[in-house]
Amino acid sequence: MTVFVDIGALDDIPRQGARLVKTAQGCVAVFRTADDRVFALDDRCPHKGGPLSEGIVHGDRVTCPLHNWVFDMNSGVAQGGDEGRVRTYAIKIQQGRILLDASLIRARNAA
Template structure:
């Protein structure tokens, strides 16, 4: 059975923005898209470790602010010719609350 950790309200995250959650294995970026979907990734671009939480959210992707790598919010995978994965954290929504899978928070050591 998966344990879930409440990290706040959906409205705590601006539309097409993010919020950083300190995890035991490093920061997690929680994103909210224009259509209201919520995703969570390790807050490190697979290219050079750029802070994805500071990137531009567009559609279901985020562009790393350092070198413009586009990362899928759905999978954590780099898009186009780039390769690598930021590490996806399972998200569950209960009412207006965002919950993250506790086991995944420990998985991605910096």
């Protein structure tokens, strides 16, 4: 069973915008679409490491701000002939709050 943690209100992210969430697993970009769908992806583009949280959201896609690679936020797969993918994470909206997969908060390695 996936456990979720509250990371903020949906209204904290503008439509077609993003916020960066720093976790023990690394930085996650949380996106809000124009129709209030929410997606969570690794913040780092596999091409040149561009910050996807600073990219342009259009529909259910995000375009990397460095070299215009486009990613499907449902799958994390690069579009338009580019090869690569970014990891996606479980996320949901509940009573106007954004809930992110809590496993991201845990440290990568046990002490």
